[in-house]
Amino acid sequence: MRRAMRYCACLFITTLLTFAAMTRAEGEAVPVTPAQGTVQVAFTPWDDAESLLLETLGRARREILVQAYLLTSRAIAASLVAAKQRGLEVSVLADARQHADNPSSLLPSLAEKGIPVRLETRYRNAHNKIMIIDAGTKDVVIVTGSYNFTRSAQRMNSENLFLIRGNLALARRFRQNWERHRADAVPLGQAISQ
Numbered sequence: 672m673r674r675a676m677r678y679c680a681c682l683f684i685t686t687l688l689t690f691a692a693m694t695r696a697e698g699e700a701v702p703v704t705p706a707q708g709t710v711q712v713a714f715t716p717w718d719d720a721e722s723l724l725l726e727t728l729g730r731a732r733r734e735i736l737v738q739a740y741l742l743t744s745r746a747i748a749a750s751l752v753a754a755k756q757r758g759l760e761v762s763v764l765a766d767a768r769q770h771a772d773n774p775s776s777l778l779p780s781l782a783e784k785g786i787p788v789r790l791e792t793r794y795r796n797a798h799n800k801i802m803i804i805d806a807g808t809k810d811v812v813i814v815t816g817s818y819n820f821t822r823s824a825q826r827m828n829s830e831n832l833f834l835i836r837g838n839l840a841l842a843r844r845f846r847q848n849w850e851r852h853r854a855d856a857v858p859l860g861q862a863i864s865q
Contacts, residue, residue, distance in 0.1 A: 707837060707838040708837025711833070711836070712831060712832065712833050714832075715824060715825050715830040716826060720818055720825055720830065721747070723834065724750075724834075728747070728754060730810075732805055734759055734761070734806060735754055736762055736802065736803040736806070737765075737802050738765075738802075738849055739765045740765070740820075741765070741773055741819055742776065742778060742781075742820045742821070743777055743822050744822050744824070745822070748780060748781060751781060763778065763787070763788045763789070764790075764791055764856050765790055766791055767791055770790060775822075778790075789853060789857060789859065790856055791855065792857055799852070800815065800816065800819055801849070802815075806843070806845075807842070809837065810837075811838070811839055812834055813835040813841060813845050815835070816830065817830045818831060
């Protein structure tokens with residue numbers, strides 16, 4: 672009995688020390704960002720999340736950064752192209768496997784219109800679905816949620832779309848993460864030719 676207790680105590684201490692070492696190795700704690708600005712949420716199929724997103728993209732004035740699992744919505748693609756034509760910086764990151772497995776992916780058409788498109792190949796699933804609009808300005812909007820940028824997201828799926836407006840600190844965190852993913856991603860043409 673004592674031997675079993677000593678074994679359990681040693682196992683517990685070893686686990687605790689391992690966890691403490693792993694926590695230190697992972698870096699600092701995840702920062703807490705103060706609530707600021709406004710939050711708007713739409714739930715599909717009941718709310719018209721697609722129109723809300725398109726209206727938000729139409730109001731963008733400087734920059735739109737996209738991180739998509741899949742992009743097949745013609746309306747969203749057209750809105751990104753229109754933003755590019757208005758002189759905005761528009762850049763897209765997307766999951767490489769989803770792009771390769773879905774012939775309806777609109778990434779090539781975005782690239783043809785001059786929008787930089789990079790594919791994330793490092794992860795099994797690059798499952799982020801975000802947009803960062805006009806980061807660094809008082810009009811910043813963070814788009815996030817389960818809502819895929821696809822044709823079926825509005826009509827066939829049960830999704831949520833969050834628009835967080837006016838939170839500069841949170842937008843900085845999202846942009847830093849977007850930049851980190853961008854650094855690991857490969858240009859669309861390079862990914863296709865491999």
